Amino acid sequence: MDHHILQEYLTAHQFPTIKKTRKKYLTYEGLQDSYVYILKNGVIKTSVISKDGREFNLRYINQLEIVSLLKDEYSQFIDAPFNIRIESSVAELYRIDRVQFWRDVNESRELQQYVKDYYRVRLLHNMKKLQQMLMNGKFGAVCTQLFDLQEKFGVPVKGGILIDFIVTNEEIAHFCGITTASSVSRMLQQLREMEAICMQDRKILIKDLEMIKENIIF
Incomplete structure (x- = not known):
């Protein structure tokens, strides 16, 4: 996606921003909201809750990106699709009135294309995630x-690739549909x-990426 289009739109309108601290929730699945949120800086995680109460992580986001799905453009309020x-x-995060955002999208061909690309990329990501979950097994x-x-x-560091972000075993389990962190x-x-x-300092250093890839069906 061409993020400079989104950045130019945000810069031109000088939308207000909000700040949230670690482990705070921006939205909850099913909670009504009237805003579109766009990540300016930081790291957030999207997740859903299954019927039996288990959390399933969808993805981390760490760059400029729309983080709340847009859905019906004519309603002032929508139910949040995920946590x-x-x-x-x-x-x-930038916080934009969703009705205004859609009005602006409909008046800009570049923004319309950006939104189309947004949906396309998210759809491809979700299809890839589902395929990998079904075909690869737990390991x-x-x-x-x-x-x-x-x-x-x-x-890139000496000895491999450092995942420069602390991710717990529990969080990995929630991404993979695995019941326990011990697994x-x-x-x-x-x-x-x-x-x-x-x-390395509670972070994972991948020493052999090819060996990791050998256990994945792409």
Whole structure:
């Protein structure tokens, strides 16, 4: 997606921003809201709650991006489609009246294209995530999540790629549909024994990315 279009729109209108601290929720699934939120800086996580009360993580977002789905443009209020929680120490987000946002989109061909690309990219991501969950099994799902994390937070360092963001075993479990953090712990231990990863100051260092990829069906 061409994020400079979104940035130019935000800069031109000087929309207000809000700040939230770590572990605070921006929205809850099913809660009515009248705003569109766009991440300015920080890290947030989207998730949904299953009928049996378990949390399933969808994705981390750490760059300029619309973080709340737009849905019906004619309603002032919509039900939030998922939970949005702050994962960095602080996150700052633009907050825009959703009716105004849609009015602006309808008046700008560039913004219309951006929104179309937004939906297309999100749809492709969700399809890819579902495919990997169904085809890889639990161990492959953990490897898939590590691969995704290094794409989003990876920093090349001596000895491999450091996932420069602390992610707990519980959070990985919620991304992979695994019931317990202890199951993830065993799989990470297996990867350590294979010398594919190691831990560095509570962060995961991927020592052999190819070995991770060997356990993923793309």
